[in-house]
Amino acid sequence: MAEGSSVHLTEQNFDDTLSKTPGVLMVDFWAEWCGPCRAIAPVLDELTKDSAGRVTLAKVNVDENPALAARYGIRSIPTILLLKEGKVVDQVIGAVPKVQLKKKLDAVA
Numbered sequence: 001m002a003e004g005s006s007v008h009l010t011e012q013n014f015d016d017t018l019s020k021t022p023g024v025l026m027v028d029f030w031a032e033w034c035g036p037c038r039a040i041a042p043v044l045d046e047l048t049k050d051s052a053g054r055v056t057l058a059k060v061n062v063d064e065n066p067a068l069a070a071r072y073g074i075r076s077i078p079t080i081l082l083l084k085e086g087k088v089v090d091q092v093i094g095a096v097p098k099v100q101l102k103k104k105l106d107a108v109a
Contacts, residue, residue, distance in 0.1 A: 006045070006057040011065050018086050023054045024109045025083040029074045031063050036095035037078040043098045044080070047105060054109040082108050 009017055009027065018025065028044055030037035048057040062069040062077055072081060072088070082090040082104060089108045092101060 006048070006059050009058045009060045009065070009068070011067050014060075014065075014068055017058065018083065021056050021058075023056065023084070024051075024089075024105065025056050025058055026105070027058045027060060027081040027083060029060045029062050029069055029072070029077050029079045029081070031061060031077055034077050040078050040080075040095040043101065047098065047101055050102075051105065051109060055105060084108055 006028075007017060026044065026048065028037075028041070030041070044057055048055050060068050062074060072079075076093055078093075078095060080092040080101070081088050082092075090104050092104060
């Protein structure tokens with residue numbers, strides 16, 4: 001998995017990261033065993049790089065951080081939440097095409 005500029009969030013650092021991140025925080029809820037999660041990861045990295053600093057990519061492993069998944073009502077993965085100023089402004093469930101994700105990002109970034 002490409003590390004790129006993504007931040008790994010845990011139950012311990014989530015709120016702190018949320019309050020300190022300017023622009024849009026794109027949070028990818030994923031798991032090691034999830035094929036679609038692995039498939040969409042490079043797309044998320046590309047979108048983050050293309051955003052010129054307006055978007056920060058963060059990853060939450062749902063197996064290691066079940067309380068975070070529960071807090072946001074994550075029922076299936078991958079689920080990508082778009083947060084701005086600490087609030088969820090949009091979400092994408094499943095491995096969707098890059099163009100669809102980009103449209104949502106452009107709308108909030």
